[in-house]
Amino acid sequence: MLIPTLATVPASAAQTCDLLVIGSGAGGLSAAVVAAHLGLKVIVIDKDPQYGGTTAWSGGWMWIPRNPMAVEAGLVETIEQPLSYLRHELGAHFDEARARAFLDNGPRMVEFFRSKTALQFIDGNSVPDFHGRTPDASTGGRSICAAPFDGRRLGEKINTLKPPLPETTLWGMGIASGTELKHFLNATRKPASFWHVTKLVLRHWRDLLLHRRGMRLVNGNALVAGLAASAFEAGVEIRVNSPARRLLTQNGQVTGAVIGLPEGDTEIHATRGVVLACGGFPHDVARKKELLPHAPTGHEHWSAASRGNTGDGLRLGEGAGGVVANDLVQAAALAPVSLVPRADGSAAYFPHLIERAKPGLIAVTASGRRFTNEADSYYDFMHDLIEATPKGEPVQAWLVCDHGFLRHYGLGAVKPAPMPLGGMVRNGYLKRGGTLAELALACGIDAAGLQATVRRYNQQAGEGTDTDFSKGETAYNRIQGDAATSQPNPCMAPLERGPFYAVKVLPGSLGTFAGLQVNSSAQVLDSTGQPIAGLYAGGNDMNSMMGGNYPSGGITLGPAMTFGFIAAQHVAGLEIESSFQKESASSI
Secondary structure, three states: OOOOOOOOOOOOOOEEEEEEEEOOOHHHHHHHHHHHHOOOOEEEEOOOOOEOHHHHHOOOEEEOOOOHHHHHOOOOOOOHHHHHHHHHHHHHHOOHHHHHHHHHHHHHHHHHHHHHOOOOEEEOOOOOOOOOOOOOOOOOOOEEEEOOEEHHHHHHHHHHEOOOOHHHOEOOEOOOOOHHHHHHHOOOOOHHHHHHHHHHHHHHHHHHHHHOOOOEEOHHHHHHHHHHHHHHHOOOEEEOOOOEEEEEEEOOEEEEEEEOOOOOOEEEEEEEEEEEOOOOOOOOHHHHHHHOOOOOOOOOOEEOOOOOOOOHHHHHHHHOOOOEOOOOOOOEEEEEEEEEEOOOOOEEEEEOOOHHHOOOEEEEOOOOOEOOOOOOOHHHHHHHHHHHOOOOOOOOEEEEEEHHHHHHHOEOOEOOOOOOOHHHHHOOOOEEEOOHHHHHHHHOOOHHHHHHHHHHHHHHHHHOOOOOOOOOOOHHHHHHOOOOOOOOOOOOOOOOOOOEEEEEEEEEEEEEOOOEOEOOOOEEEOOOOOEEEEEEEOHHHEOOOOOOOOOOOOOOHHHHHHHHHHHHHHHOOOOOOOHHHHHHHHOO
């Protein structure tokens, strides 16, 4: 089904809808689609020239315990098991009402979208939680991802869909994680993988010729496309280049917003409410300075999130009486990033999510010493790096590998063979040395420390046991490694054959956690803890229910989708009952 062209409304004319959504990532679009299916007139606005936000650049994974796809595969668990895992992981930040609302409604959200909309899913039934030693951690069945999506279904509206981050693609073609990524890594080694990759590349080149962009969308791009197609087909308007200036209020209730357009400001009145879903504050220098101790000036943090996420939703919410949390364990979804030079003189912020667990890579500080289990989550990696950095010194590390590793797996934005790497050496992104001492000199690393570290690591790799940091001992570590090439430990192999390579990583994030305080219906709360009538928060504008912890992959998009689903029903006047409410009522 092709999406019809939508008429442009004059800026001078005030408009009315039932629900106004500010922001077009997963949290905002989820609320918009559900509200439209419930019969509400919905308008979505975004200040950027393209819709999709950070979601469009993401992996598209969602943590949804007890989801229908897991149940259908026989992976059945009670709500108490993921609830227990969250209780242990979140500690003092565990909010049972919000946790139960999420765990109760997550499976319902998935079933709604896959049965009533264009958005479909693939299972992550083999994806473990991050912390396998925590009680009630799961080795699979709690994750789902957006299924590949045919962009042609969007018609001309695909032209304003934000494409994936170029540095994470191959000629602009997104590569799905899991089996598809393995085919790409093995394309020069296995005939079956070569032909699989060849077919995908030929299809992509055909799309470039016919449509000027790839039409087989994967990961977060598929998630946004599926949500956007569902929104358009349900009558939702998505308007880009439309920043919200301020919220409108009447008698203590939020009733819309003033929207800035090139031809002048206009008002959109929302009879049922407004959802703030502007992506948090990853590029708001003042807020970073306030909430990120490792960024004392606000400039020492390079987020891989969309550059348009500059804290607008938080400021709008505060202007209406909302409160931004300042007591989280960590205010950002930490991840190591590298700065990739671009031809125009700018830099892309590349998130290092995949290669760190592969066998044959170590991470070291300027001392040349390891400081963490490289195969742990990106969040844990950055936490350990910040802890290992002496006060007053810059937070930075180097990912180090040998030639064989680089050509097999790549390193950051450097693609594996047969893609060339000379350009990345020349622009300074990739450091190279014929020996470890030469590499250390190129990076400014202590040479003796690096050589000693590699000797020790190589010995441990030969034995298959990391006695320093326990690399490869959890289910999450091992699935991120490569059991096909390295045994007995899929995350460890020696660094042996030069030249040797390194990429510098810096503190960054995939987004932010600290947001507007909300209740279990996603209503924004004022300083007394009371809901602000007509105002909701979603995505990273909503204070993370994880309290600044990061227990599993997809704990941003899973709650974003679920609380968007919840918020829309609350806006429509439906009662959202959870097991927490049932238990509370039964105890009275």
